[in-house]
Amino acid sequence: MVFYFFGGRTDKTEEPKKESQIELPKDPLEKKKLIIHCCHHKTGTVVIEKILRKVCEHYKLKYQYCPQTKLNEDTDVWMEHHSHIDFSKIDRPIIGTHMIRNPCGIIVSAYEYHKNTTEGWANRKIKTLSHMTYKEILNSINSQDGITFEMKNTLYMESSNNTIMDMYNWDYEMPNFLEVKYEDLMTNYNGTLANMFKHYGFTKEMIIKSLELASEYNIRNKNEINIQKNAHITNKNIDLDKWKTYFNNEDLINKFWKIYPENIFDKIGYPVDKIKKVDKNNKKILWNKYGGENPYL
Numbered sequence: 001m002v003f004y005f006f007g008g009r010t011d012k013t014e015e016p017k018k019e020s021q022i023e024l025p026k027d028p029l030e031k032k033k034l035i036i037h038c039c040h041h042k043t044g045t046v047v048i049e050k051i052l053r054k055v056c057e058h059y060k061l062k063y064q065y066c067p068q069t070k071l072n073e074d075t076d077v078w079m080e081h082h083s084h085i086d087f088s089k090i091d092r093p094i095i096g097t098h099m100i101r102n103p104c105g106i107i108v109s110a111y112e113y114h115k116n117t118t119e120g121w122a123n124r125k126i127k128t129l130s131h132m133t134y135k136e137i138l139n140s141i142n143s144q145d146g147i148t149f150e151m152k153n154t155l156y157m158e159s160s161n162n163t164i165m166d167m168y169n170w171d172y173e174m175p176n177f178l179e180v181k182y183e184d185l186m187t188n189y190n191g192t193l194a195n196m197f198k199h200y201g202f203t204k205e206m207i208i209k210s211l212e213l214a215s216e217y218n219i220r221n222k223n224e225i226n227i228q229k230n231a232h233i234t235n236k237n238i239d240l241d242k243w244k245t246y247f248n249n250e251d252l253i254n255k256f257w258k259i260y261p262e263n264i265f266d267k268i269g270y271p272v273d274k275i276k277k278v279d280k281n282n283k284k285i286l287w288n289k290y291g292g293e294n295p296y297l
Contacts (some may be wrong), residue, residue, distance in 0.1 A: 036096035101182035
């Protein structure tokens with residue numbers, strides 16, 4: 001796959017190529033591809049946004065991080081935070097990536113982040129809930145009730161229920177989209193990004209340079225002081241199994257399964273690392289531990 005970018009000279013005078021100049025389509029009427037990265041709240045949005053912005057800046061590509069209503073026709077790379085896209089309104093070839101995360105991981109990460117966030121929506125008084133803010137509600141109840149609140153409410157787009165159902169309702173059969181897991185980004189940073197850039201049509205040289213540019217945003221390369229200062233990183237130890245310390249009782253697990261579709265893990269591609277319904281015969285909590293034996297039986 002060749003990554004096309006319109007620009008440069010139109011005469012036949014040859015000059016050394018600059019890094020920002022990419023091979024043009026042979027057909028002058030061919031429209032350039034629109035690269036799209038779709039994601040969801042608490043699925044690596046902040047780090048990917050920084051990476052794409054940096055890479056686009058280096059290659060002189062027009063980048064936008066916005067809702068579709070503000071998307072410009074000449075944009076090269078577009079990031080949509082909530083994966084809300086009307087593809088019928090895009091009259092260009094599309095190549096994209098879609099990043100998701102274990103729903104339980106999203107819930108726990110959102111709960112811990114929303115308890116401390118300074119974002120405006122979470123600090124806005126909610127008339128129907130005694131004029132308390134989202135943040136105040138989470139800080140006024142215990143962790144189990146807080147997790148339940150995250151799972152059930154649909155107050156804001158950033159609420160976990162909306163996030164997870166958006167993820168569930170995504171079309172996972174689109175051949176021009178590469179499905180990417182947040183967990184893979186955390187465990188194989190360079191490999192995951194290289195696959196994304198390759199899917200976009202970057203050349204080998206572009207991929208190498210893009211990984212170099214992205215290296216400063218690798219959380220696992222940051223020292224402890226920087227991690228502690230970063231408000232977006234609620235899981236300071238980068239423990240991908242942290243959600244299991246919350247989903248460790250029958251009541252919370254049953255609530256999860258009352259709220260979300262029975263096939264949610266299978267549909268989005270997490271058939272291994274998921275919670276199972278409680279076995280009513282022996283009352284033990286059943287888990288599938290990612291890549292290993294079940295430690296809870």
